[in-house]
Amino acid sequence: MSTATRSNPWGRLALYLVLGLFCIYYLTPLYVMLINSFKPLGEITSGGMVALPQDWTSEPWQKAWSEAQVGVEATGLRPYFINSFLMVIPAVAITTILGALNGYVLTKWSFRGSTLIFGFILFGCFIPFQVVLIPMARTLGLLGLAGSVPGLVFVHVVYGISFSTLYFRNYYTSFPTELVRAAQIDGAGFFTIFWRIMLPSSGPIAVVCVIWLFTNIWNDFLFGASFSDFDSQPMTVALNNLVQSSTGVKEYNVHFAGAIIAALPTLLVYVVAGRFFVRGLMSGSVKG
Template sequence: MTHATTSRPALSLGRLALFAALGLLALFYLTPLYVMVSTSLKSMDELRQGSLLSIPSAPELNAWAKAWSSACTGTDCNGLKPFFLNSVAMVVPAVLISTALGAINGYVLTKWRFRGSELVFALMLFGVFMPMQVVLLPMSQVLGQLGLANSLAGLVLVHVLAGLPSTTLFFRNYYAGLPDELVKAAMLDGAGFWQIFRRIVLPLSGPILVVTLIWQFTAIWNDFLYGVVFSGADAKPITVGLNNLANTSSSVKEYNVDMAAALIAAAPTLLVYVLAGKYFVRGLTAGAVKG
């Protein structure tokens, strides 16, 4: 008896060239990250003697420890830890609130339309394209009137309002693809507004929830403008702390500490994309940005 054998098709020259080009591009984009990591693991003596691309001969975490707990950010020498904790305290509620409100808005604008709902959505859509600098003065006045100026609560409010147009857009476009018959059938069974949302719409919102959470987390964590404008001395986020650390003058510029600090500031967003990046792509293809 003869067995049919299947062989994999040989790689064509074009495919090999494509893989080589992709490999070179990946190497090009990963080189800065490698330089940051390797520099953060070197001592200052090794940095002075070695080259930028050399592998650390004796890796150490002293620069990381100093960046976290004792590096000077202006006149304060407590490292990035207070700024990191401020960002966590700001990002978690801001992301959850803006995502929840965006889901409700999208639900209303697609399944509970009212006269003028399209106009309301169009007006909210202006917020997606509005430059951040436009709202600085009116927002500062509003925060002052509410007694939230220079506080973490004020920063949370600013990011919720700034993120609401984007979250509404995401959920509105996603919910537009859900069959209206689901809502109508639930209404015939006596379900109300919140029951339909909790039991029918929300369980179907997994892909867009992941997209919105990642989008909002990245945008808020990496924001510098709102953080530097609306935060007080004890409420500055990690981006402001990193900027202060990098611009603090000293007799010796410690590049290893600066690189470690930059990696500490970027670690949460990198971790989120590594762990949930594939779900982000799936959510986008499931209708997150389709009109």
């Protein structure tokens, strides 16, 4: 085998050129969104989509955030942004904890038929959203949660449990059972072992689970559109309403700003926790 070879500088250059081109290609939409969200509407309609703004303004952002006509009132996206957080935070937290608990029971306290039950839970990953719309609407009605944020949390928890259980079960399978036994001899009970031993060692998989759930629930439109009321609509539905509103002129700059606001939280979660994401997905595959 040859040792480290000095590569051809022209080859290097070509490589970077191609990579650079692809970067531009992928970043163009974001660029267009960003610059247009800082332009007055006139500059867009006069045909300069790609040009930098001549007259920088943050007005579209303000408008999208707090003044635009989204529902009946001109509230901007702010209340819906808050709705989304009120929905996504409890939904992610509950789903992750329940998934971890399920995984813990299925691997460390397995009982007769536990594999079958796991199979059924997995089945939930493959049910298309559309199938459950009507039964879920009925269920939410019976529970008195229809058209409310807790109702949306409930729907997302039900849908998310399959995935979070799958993640945690597979992670805990390789978690040494001797640790649980040692803790039992030390006198720790079922929940103490869970809180003190299992959960603190679940960092990587918890991050994977949180990113997955956060992105899915935040970006969900179907459930949001189906099960919410005017005052409980999540961000995605509000954004749609903003863009689709038929009164007056289409304010593209405001739409762009709104879309970026809607995408920011998932982007932020990924940037903050992303490095754990790959690590979590890979954990167990390599010794260490």
